[in-house]
Amino acid sequence: MSARPEAIRERLLATFSPLDCQVLDESAQHAGHAGAASGGGHYRVRLISAVFEGKNRLIRHRLVYDCLADMMQQDIHALAIEALAPSEINK
Structure with missing residues (x-):
């Protein structure tokens, strides 16, 4: 995992103590997008x-x-x- 997704994941883990925490970098799918020119990624x-x-x-x-x-x-x-409570997992 690259630095940004890992930094996002670390913050989410520290803040929410989640049972599951997935961070997907979808930036490559948005190459050429006007917003991508600023250097910000899509996650x-x-x-x-x-x-x-x-x-x-x-x-x-x-x-x-x-x-x-x-x-x-x-x-x-x-x-x-996608933010779920544990009670919603099996629904």
Whole structure:
């Protein structure tokens, strides 16, 4: 894993203590995209954490964006988020 995805993963692990944390770098699929010119990457994250229990999708996404806020300014151009509570895994 390259430096950026690993940095994203480390922050998510420290903040959410997730049961599962996946970070996929999809930047290559967006080569030539205007936003990619700024140097920010495209990432997809999947988190399963008790922190999300009882919270709606909007709040979960805000929590993830808050965790990565300073990286959103330069390192991350686009972020797709799947944030689940443990109780939702088998549904």
